[in-house]
Amino acid sequence: EYSALQNPLFRPGLDYWLETKRTLLQPHDTMPAEMAAQLESSLLNCPDSLDADTPKLYQTPLSLPHPTSIFFPNETIRLVSNDPVDPSKNHQKHNDIYSRTSMGRIMSKFDLDTLFFIFYHYQGTYEQFLAARELTIRGWQFNKLNRCWFYKEVEKLPPGMEQSEEISWRYFDYQKSWLARRCGADFVYREEEFERI
Template identity: 90%
Template sequence: QPPRDMSKQIDEMLAQDRSQNSAFQNPLFHPGLDYWLESKRTLLQPYETMPAEMASQLESSLLNCPDSLDADTPHLYHNVLSLPHPTSIFFPNEPIRLVSNEPVDPTKTHPKHNDIYSRTSLARIMSKFDLDTLFFIFYHYQGTYEQFLSARELSIRGWQFNKVNRCWFYKEVEKLPPGMEQSEEISWRYFDYQKSWLARRCGAEFVYREEEFERI
């Protein structure tokens, strides 16, 4: 427990530090080091009641309180496609990423519906995008959070990403009528992002090799 008045002791400590510690000799550390040491005084002996100066600093801190925009992930380089486009003044100006605390739809049962992204507005919006849009984001916003979310959404819809040819594949399972030799027929589709920008059926020679596909 610190005794009542520590000012003298603190002064002595600081003087001793100054003479012994080489950091004090380095002019580059001044005057910052001196200011920093002053803050130790209040740590060692906090004020009983908040002095006016401290109250004013606290209020100033409150006024300048960093918000969620300040805490957001920095992006210095902006993908050309992600720059804001000029839009009509009749379109809403508010950002898409407003916080909303609507509960997750209880009918959604995919395991990813409980991950940290499921409740974010971007992920929710993407759940309403059609495949074309998702593929566009995936291939043209490489390395971004948006690409990640589009991959997540595609994965939720059953698509798998092939690491070798960089295409997304979908396994179609068709239940056959009873009495046939097999109970279901499996066919594969892939999205051709390079040429036709369409989903195409895979040829009969297609063989699914699990190791070629990304585990998302």
Template identity: 30%
Template sequence: LNALNDSFMQMPTGADSERQRSYTPRNPYPTPSCYPQNPSPIFENPAVFEKLGTDALFFIFYYAQGTYQQYLAARELKKQSWRYHKKYMTWFQRHEEPKVTTDEYEQGTYVYFDYETGWTQRIKTDFRFEYSYLEDSLSV
């Protein structure tokens, strides 16, 4: 009975299944003072982000969370017709025109960015993109 009580005390919570939102290195290493400690001011310029490829924009979006650079990367991805899905926390782009379109969703073939298992773009056929999960606002 004690073992059962002890296991009850270690029961998982809802937060245990949530994805970690920011990168924390296992073994942080102090950066030498000769290495730049702050991002270059050039990365404050939106024109720089217009010249970056999608891989660089995805990298900035996922690894510079909560920064102005993340906002600029998201803005540029949206210009390139990528749409952020809040439930799956990834970016989708139409591969072809949707087969079904309603006021609540559209269904068809999409390209999505797989940042968790392959850091690559994959195709999802017959995907139902519900508009309630569409991130439609960009905040700084």
């Protein structure tokens, strides 16, 4: 009787909706044939993992122009793998939800070049995220200001020297040379410049 429900847009949907309340209050003792048929139909149409996957309406083109073979497939291969995780990996990120996914595992086999390519060319994507994760696992850090990945190299010096270790920094030059380069002697590490991943 509420005026809102008098809306003609709601007929006959509202009537069907009310019917279901009756069933809820008094469920059938044994499953009627019609219900069994509907249940069967639901089973046949059961949504699968593709139906449940994250929607992608706009396909981002590669973020930086870079030649790629037309023979490479557009879809990423995401096969289900239930191989147990290697317990010898002790980095905390090794035990996160991504370590079990096939993409996460494939990334751990990629070399740095491939990881940087994915990071810079697939911006805003799940793949970029995983590449960043893998780089972090390998000890690289992302600088928010110059958008480069940096790596701290610690070299143990022979005993008897003034210092026990020598620290040098490298960064990956994605804009020009596409190579890892040593940082100049004037490089100063400032923690706040780096993304906490």
